[in-house]
Amino acid sequence: DIQMTQSPASLSASLGETVTIECRASEDIYNGLAWYQQKPGKSPQFLIYNANILHTGVPSRLSGSGSGTQYSLKINSLQSEDVATYFCQQYYDFPNTFGAGTKLELK
Amino acid sequence: EVQLVESGGGLVQPGRSLKLSCVASGFTFRNYGMNWIRQAPGKGLEWVAYISSGSSYSYYAETVKGRFTISRDNAKNTLYLQMTSLRSEDTALFYCARMGNNNWFVYWGQGTLVTVSS
16 A cells, blocks of 8 residues: 655644645655545545646635655645645545645634 | 545444445536545545446455455445445445546545444
């Protein structure tokens, strides 16, 4: 199985800051990567697919990038509603696998 | 509006069985592959099982293969997960999720909690 390693495990930032979450695959996943946001006590929400395409309704403050084995999720101008845990998921190869998550908190 | 509503979770003893259901609405259920994904308390996400739109194909995580069976009834817009030989490590919140155009999960239910304990 392809292993997905997210970093950092947790992150504290101030309102208005820019934050970046990294996701590394154990092998090339050819942009077969999605990002999800999970707020406390809620189901995951789909954000990005194909590494860099925003799902409908996702604010443009969020962006995805990367290639090969290295991918990132960037949040510009951090808002209070961005407090959540973020997961990456590779779907290039079976089985789908998720990163362990990055918990984003406000400083 | 797409809605996925899971049910059937609960407390069950190790070795026993449980069947989860997920009722879908707001889209043409028979046109989409569906999945079960679980999340152990305080942990990350683990894909569990997939079934194709017409039930021709199903796939399982190695951790549940041979113990869990995914099925669907397109006439009832309902997805199922039959779980047998349950173990303590199966304790999790189980989500049903609808796929997008590829193997990403666009819509998720609210989850149903399965606790395996004596």
